[in-house]
Amino acid sequence: MVKKLNRRMWLRGAAGFTLAIPFLPSLFGKDEAFAAGGPKRFVALATQHGGVWQPRMYPNDTTLTQSTSYAGHDIRRGALALEAANGVASLSPVLAGDSSKLTSALVQKMNVLRGLDVTFYLAHHRGGHLGNYADNDGNGADGQAIWEKKKQTLDQILAWSSKFYPDLGSIRERSIVVGSGGMSHGWSNPGNQTGTIQSVAPENDSLALFNKIFVPPQDPTQTRPPIVDRVLADYKRLRDGTRRLSSKDKQRLDDHMDRVNELDRKLNVSASCGDIQAPASSSIDEWGSSFSVDPEAQKRFWQLMNDVIVAAFACDTCRIVTMNIGDHFSNYVGDWHQDVAHQANVNAERHELNFAGHRRFFEDVYLDLVSKLDALQDASGGSVLDHSLVQWTQESGCVTHDPIEMAVVTAGSADGFFSTGNYCDYRNLQKPASKADGNNLVDSHVGLVYNQWLGTVLQSMGLAPSDYESDGYGGYGLVQLSTEGWYGGYNKYTNAELGVMSEILPFLKA
Known part of the structure; x- marks a missing residue:
């Protein structure tokens, strides 16, 4: 009989609380390998x-050995090839890190995608990473024109979908939002998908976040009447019995009751993480002048956040995270x-600073998180990463x-949905965008539309x-x-690119 690991088999993590030990294949029979069917998780880092210049960001183009015609132009793919020397492994100069973490096995669970665009000029944005392009600073006429065209971000669609969360029995937080003002937006009344699109406030204190997702063992002798019962009669009397109440005020009442209902649901979560210990420190302890x-210090801050995310996934108290x-x-x-940022495409010295910062982020934050998720056993077999999709996106391409x-950049197959180990290039090399000249050091080309990636996710x-498409696209x-x-x-995007946006991006479906 195959041995089972349980939640009492823990090691202490960097955050000062316990983390699950790595997945150990020798303790499992062959039938215990990864199989589809476990809960899915989604993490977006932005x-x-x-x-970042393309030769620094992407694998070498010589690895692109397959070509096919799609959306009116040739697209290409190749297998990710890892190089290692002196303890450092790399897919590209940016995508590099400690060879004990960036292993061949992990690389086979990754994808690197190139050639995804927004059809209009979008600068100084946050929500664009996950589909709410209206969350921008109005830099340019295109950005200003869409200020009123707000949409939910992808994470909030998932958070309130019964298809993603068919059972909320263990879920303390539908989604975790952290970092720099957040990039997540949802309805003010998400349960009914009504009201106004609002920013979801982030939590940047890792200890406070831990306390939100940690569920201590319940005392079976204690019962508590639902919170909503205490205010339901007053709510109904005010909402339905007061003729002077405006439609906007009725919406505010409905939004409030929706939040009360959600709070009540969280307080009745039945799952427990056993005797897991609280962190000894918080991410905000790293803040200083x-x-x-x-x-x-930034590395320590985000790795503390990573440890809490791993704990949430281990305890199955949340399955969605956004990190801005x-x-x-x-x-x-x-x-x-x-x-630096505005000079990166015109000044090689400034680009070196930009490149080095992205390189550190990849190793210190992204690789740290996905390697920890890959070391965590999933109850349905394989690692938690196998059942997840962890994506890293940047605000723009090779020109700031x-x-x-x-x-x-992605890791995880989303429970076997994605083919992995791919470098995919969706650019149309017959449609140049920026051109290297006396003032610009970077060439670029347009490709497919980023919205197609979000639909694929x-x-x-x-x-x-049919659950998310609108506007005729x-x-x-x-x-x-x-x-x-x-x-x-x-004038670069035609029916060729726009007409395929409902499809899963080529090369990616397992």
């Missing part, structure tokens, strides 16, 4: 600006936005604030296109053709 120029990372992982003292050739999590997110004649994507 970083600012972008602006030098934090913004201290990449080691505003830190630059550099000791550069000055205006990073103007001096220019959402063309945006990089998407939603389908990987169990939703159908496929995929998820707003489609608007640019009015900015100088934009690299101006």
